[in-house]
Amino acid sequence: MYTGRNLDELSMIPLSEWDLEELSYHHYMMAQMSPLMNQQGVSLHQDLIHEIEGRKHQYQHHPSDLS
Template sequence: MYNGRDMTELSMISKKDWNDHELTYFHHSFQQIVPYLNAEGQSIQREIVEEIQNRGGLRNTRE
């Protein structure tokens, strides 16, 4: 279960300031609803993917 900052809070900060757990969780969540995303949602998903790529992928974030 995700226990962290919600999208309202995260939307106010750069994706560079998100931790790996937040990127992983929201990347997975957005993947589940891709067919239903509007242009803004698609843009957010793209930014999340770009940040994951900039970090060289994601490590195991389960704790």
Template structure:
């Protein structure tokens, strides 16, 4: 089970400061509801995916 900061707290900080487990968790969660995301949710998900890629991809995340 995820035990980290919630999206409200994370949205107040730069995505580059998110921990790997936070990126992984919210990427998975948003991926599951992709068909239902509005444009803001899609933008957040895209930013998460870009940050994951900049860190070397999902295999490189320390979950």
């Protein structure tokens, strides 16, 4: 069960400062609710997806690979 911050708490915090658990949970919930979301919700969901994808690419590159 998710016990992190809710969207109300997170709305004033940049996505870059959300932890991965928060991003994953709210992405999942928005994916379930997508048929019911307005344009603002759809836009936030797309932003969440971009943040998750960006972090995935960031973690795929190990610092030792850069040398």
